[in-house]
Amino acid sequence: MSESKKVDAVDTTLVRQLADILKETELTEIEVERGDLKIKVKREITVASAPITYAAAPAPVAQTAPAAAPAPPVMPSDATTIVARAGEEVKSPMVGTAYLSPAPGTDAFVKPGDKVRKGQTLLIVEAMKTMNPITSPRDGVVAEIVVGDAQPVEFGEPLVVLEA
Incomplete structure (x- = not known):
């Protein structure tokens, strides 16, 4: 042939x-x-058309005395704060960088108070140059977005809190 x-x-x-x-x-x-x-x-999924820039870390400063260990995080004790975090946490399935919008300067996928449907993209986690959409596990309302844009995230770290 x-x-x-x-x-x-x-x-x-x-x-x-x-x-x-x-x-x-x-x-x-x-x-x-x-x-x-x-x-x-x-197919390739791209989030940003502009290059990502990284800021240099500040130079270490010599200390004369050892630094005190950071205080452990304090859990809220008032009922209003505890209730605000009540709901289903959508956790990161991987280590990577969370992005709240599809490209820099564009609207976020979701905002607190938005109604979402099962399967709707909530944000993206970039891992090894692959953009992985993090979708809603169910219908609900976005109660809180726990991470910031371009923030590094760990496996199992809460990203978004959904309410009924």
């Missing part, structure tokens, strides 16, 4: 269906093999 006939044999409908599956499932890559035909469809 000539090279041009092999190219003509590619099923463009299949390629489009695979691309649709990527969009629907938020996957980044899918591959199908049929006999000698192998089709791989990939």
Whole structure:
């Protein structure tokens, strides 16, 4: 079979269906093999078109006496503060950097008080140059966004608090 006939044999409908599956499932890559035909469809998710700049850390300052250990975090004791954190915490599934909007200078995905649907993107966690959408596990109302934009996050760290 000539090279041009092999190219003509590619099923463009299949390629489009695979691309649709990527969009629907938020996957980044899918591959199908049929006999000698192998089709791989990939998509790239980008958050920002502008380069990210990092500030240099300040130079260490010599101390004459050892620094005191930081005080442990104080848990709130008043009922209004405790109730404000009541709800379901959406936690980070990975270590990375949290971004509250799809690109710098654009509106955040969600704000406190917004009603969200199950599967709706709440924010993005970048890990190893891959943008991972963090979606709502259920319908609800955003009670609190616990992290800041471009803040490093750890596995299991609360990101957003949802109320019924």
